[in-house]
Amino acid sequence: MGTVAKALQLLTLFDRARPRIGLSELARLSGVNKATCHRLMSELQDFGLVEQLEGSREYRIGPAVLRLAVLRESTVPLREAALPVLQSIAHATGETTHMSAYAGGELITLAFAYSPAHGMKVMMEDADRLPLHATSSGHAVLAQLTDAERQGILGGALRRLTAETPTDRAALDARLAEVRRNGFAETVGTFEADVHSLAVPLFGQSGRCTGALAVAAPAARMTPDLRQTIQRHLTDGARRMTALAGGTLPADLAAIWQAAGWAGAEDGSRNDRAMETGGP
Amino acid sequence: MGTVAKALQLLTLFDRARPRIGLSELARLSGVNKATCHRLMSELQDFGLVEQLEGSREYRIGPAVLRLAVLRESTVPLREAALPVLQSIAHATGETTHMSAYAGGELITLAFAYSPAHGMKVMMEDADRLPLHATSSGHAVLAQLTDAERQGILGGALRRLTAETPTDRAALDARLAEVRRNGFAETVGTFEADVHSLAVPLFGQSGRCTGALAVAAPAARMTPDLRQTIQRHLTDGARRMTALAGGTLPADLAAIWQAAGWAGAEDGSRNDRAMETGGP
DNA sequence: TGTGATTGGTTCATTATTTGAACCATTGGT
DNA sequence: ACCAATGGTTCAAATAATGAACCAATCACA
Numbered sequence: 001m002g003t004v005a006k007a008l009q010l011l012t013l014f015d016r017a018r019p020r021i022g023l024s025e026l027a028r029l030s031g032v033n034k035a036t037c038h039r040l041m042s043e044l045q046d047f048g049l050v051e052q053l054e055g056s057r058e059y060r061i062g063p064a065v066l067r068l069a070v071l072r073e074s075t076v077p078l079r080e081a082a083l084p085v086l087q088s089i090a091h092a093t094g095e096t097t098h099m100s101a102y103a104g105g106e107l108i109t110l111a112f113a114y115s116p117a118h119g120m121k122v123m124m125e126d127a128d129r130l131p132l133h134a135t136s137s138g139h140a141v142l143a144q145l146t147d148a149e150r151q152g153i154l155g156g157a158l159r160r161l162t163a164e165t166p167t168d169r170a171a172l173d174a175r176l177a178e179v180r181r182n183g184f185a186e187t188v189g190t191f192e193a194d195v196h197s198l199a200v201p202l203f204g205q206s207g208r209c210t211g212a213l214a215v216a217a218p219a220a221r222m223t224p225d226l227r228q229t230i231q232r233h234l235t236d237g238a239r240r241m242t243a244l245a246g247g248t249l250p251a252d253l254a255a256i257w258q259a260a261g262w263a264g265a266e267d268g269s270r271n272d273r274a275m276e277t278g279g280p
Numbered sequence: 281m282g283t284v285a286k287a288l289q290l291l292t293l294f295d296r297a298r299p300r301i302g303l304s305e306l307a308r309l310s311g312v313n314k315a316t317c318h319r320l321m322s323e324l325q326d327f328g329l330v331e332q333l334e335g336s337r338e339y340r341i342g343p344a345v346l347r348l349a350v351l352r353e354s355t356v357p358l359r360e361a362a363l364p365v366l367q368s369i370a371h372a373t374g375e376t377t378h379m380s381a382y383a384g385g386e387l388i389t390l391a392f393a394y395s396p397a398h399g400m401k402v403m404m405e406d407a408d409r410l411p412l413h414a415t416s417s418g419h420a421v422l423a424q425l426t427d428a429e430r431q432g433i434l435g436g437a438l439r440r441l442t443a444e445t446p447t448d449r450a451a452l453d454a455r456l457a458e459v460r461r462n463g464f465a466e467t468v469g470t471f472e473a474d475v476h477s478l479a480v481p482l483f484g485q486s487g488r489c490t491g492a493l494a495v496a497a498p499a500a501r502m503t504p505d506l507r508q509t510i511q512r513h514l515t516d517g518a519r520r521m522t523a524l525a526g527g528t529l530p531a532d533l534a535a536i537w538q539a540a541g542w543a544g545a546e547d548g549s550r551n552d553r554a555m556e557t558g559g560p
Numbered sequence: 561t562g563t564g565a566t567t568g569g570t571t572c573a574t575t576a577t578t579t580g581a582a583c584c585a586t587t588g589g590t
Numbered sequence: 591a592c593c594a595a596t597g598g599t600t601c602a603a604a605t606a607a608t609g610a611a612c613c614a615a616t617c618a619c620a
Contacts, residue, residue: 003606011327023567035570060352069348072343073346075340076341108328108347110343204334313580318597
C-alpha cells in the first residue's frame with residue numbers, strides 16, 4: 001500500500017459516530033505504527049485536511065475540505081441537480097429517498113430527501129457511508145462491477161450489522177445474481193433492523209456504475225402496492241439522474257426495466273409523471 | 281517534502297479558474313515528475329478525492345470531498361454559525377462581507393454574504409482562495425503569526441496581481457507592522473483593482489489566529505464614514521465569531537480596539553446592534 | 561501523594577518505497 | 591505523412607518511510 005493511501009485511509013476512520021480521534025486510537029484503529037501515524041497526520045494537518053483540538057490534541061476533519069467540496073459542487077453540481085429528483089420521488093412514494101456515489105471502494109451518501117407523509121421515517125443524517133454488502137444501494141452497485149473489482153473490495157470479512165446482514169460471500173453472490181436478474185436491489189433489515197430498502201444503480205459516461213439511487217421505508221409500511229410504486233419511480237429517477245450526469249444506461253438493464261413494465265421517460269404510456277413533478 | 285504533502289499539493293492546483301487538469305499539465309504546474317504525478321493521482325483517485333473524466337482523461341476533484349465536508353460541518357458548524365454574523369455586517373455596511381480560514385499556508389474562503397444595497401458589488405464566488413500577501417484578510421492573519429511562521433509561508437516570490445500588489449518583502453513587513461499597530465488590515469486594489477478592503481483576524485482557543493473577517497467594497501464607494509462603520513462592525517463581528525468558535529481574543533488587540541472606540545460587545549455604549557440584527 | 565497505565569510525541573538505524581529518465585501507444589493538428 | 595502533443599509504463603538508483611524503543615506529561619485510583 002502506498003504512503004498516500006495509508007494517509008488517506010486515516011481519514012476514512014473519521015465518522016459521524018467518531019468525529020474526533022486521538023493519536024493512539026488512530027494508530028490502533030488503522031494498524032499503522034504510532035510514529036508513522038503521527039507523521040502522516042502532521043502532513044494532512046499542514047494541508048488543513050485535519051486539525052488538532054487545542055485542548056485534548058485529538059484530531060478532526062479540517063477546514064480545507066470545505067474549499068474542495070465547494071469546488072467540487074461548482075464543477076459537478078450533482079447534488080444540486082439531484083435534489084429535485086430525490087424530492088419528487090420522496091413525495092411520490094412517501095418514503096425517504098437518497099443517492100450515493102461509489103468512490104474509494106465505498107458508497108458515500110451525497111444527498112437525500114424526506115417525505116412529510118409519515119412521522120416515522122428512515123433518517124440519513126448519520127448514514128454518511130453505506131456498507132456495500134449490507135445495503136440495497138451497495139448491492140445495486142456491486143451487481144454492476146466486474147468479478148475482479150468485487151473481489152478487490154469484498155476481500156475482507158463482511159461485517160455483521162444485524163441478524164439479517166449477509167456475511168457469507170456465497171450468499172451475497174447469490175443475492176447479487178438475483179439483483180442482476182431483477183434489475184434492482186432489495187434488502188430488508190440488513191443494515192438496520194426493520195428497514196426495507198430498494199435501490200437501482202446510476203451510471204457514468206462510458207456505462208460505468210457511479211452510484212445508486214434508493215428508497216428506504218420502515219418494513220411495516222412496505223406493501224406490494226408501495227413496492228410497485230417505488231420500483232417505478234426509482235427506475236425513472238435513475239434514468240433522469242444518469243442523464244443529468246451525462247451517463248448512459250447499459251442496454252441489458254434498460255431491457256429488463258422495459259420488460260418489467262417500467263417504461264422509459266420518452267414512452268409516456270403511464271402518466272405517472274404528473275404526480276411527481278413539484279417536490280415537497 | 282513528504283510524499284503525502286506532494287500528493288496533497290497536487291490538489292491545491294485545482295481551482296475555480298482551473299477545475300480540470302490533465303496529467304501533463306499537472307506535472308508541469310507542480311514540478312513533479314509525470315510518472316510520480318500519475319501514481320499520486322491514482323492513489324488520490326482510489327480514495328475518490330479526484331476522479332478522471334471518461335473522455336479527456338483529465339482529472340477533477342472527486343465526490344469523496346463531499347462526505348468529508350459534510351462531516352466537517354456536522355462537527356464544526358462554523359459556516360452555519362458564521363452566516364448570520366456575515367449577513368448582519370453586510371446589511372449594516374451595505375458591502376460584501378466574507379470570512380476565511382487559515383489552513384495549509386493559505387486562506388480559504390468559508391462563507392460570505394452580500395448586501396442588496398448596491399448593484400455593483402465585490403463577488404466572492406471565484407475567490408475561493410485568498411493570497412496572503414495581496415489581501416486585507418491575508419495581512420490581518422500574517423500580522424498575527426510569528427516571524428518564523430511568516431518566513432515559512434512567504435518564502436517564495438510574492439506574485440504581482442495588480443499594480444498595487446506589494447511584491448517587496450520589506451514593504452509587506454512594513455505594512456504588517458502598521459496592521460499590528462492599527463488592529464486591522466486595509467488594502468486598496470492589491471488583489472483586484474478598485475477594490476477597497478478592510479479585515480480583522482479571528483482566533484482559536486489558545487489565542488492562535490485561525491482566519492479573518494473582512495468587508496470588501498468598490499474603492500469609489502469608500503468614504504471616511506463608511507470606513508468608520510465597517511471598522512466598528514468588523515471588530516464587533518470578530519468578537520462574536522471568535523466567541524462562537526470558542527476562541528479568545530489576544531489582550532493587546534482587544535486593548536487597541538478599545539482605545540480606538542470600538543467597544544466590546546458587553547459595553548453597550550453605542551447602540552449600533554439594533555440595526556445589525558436581522559439579516560437581508 | 562505515590563504508582564502504574566496511558567497519552568502525545570521524538571529518535572535513528574534499517575528497510576522498503578518512491579523516484580524519474582527513457583520508453584511506448586494514441587491522439588490531434590498542419 | 592508528419593510532428594508534437596497527450597496519457598501511461600518500466601526499472602535501477604536514490605530517497606524517504608518505517609517502527610521499536612524511548613521521553614515527558616497526564617490521568618485514574620488507591
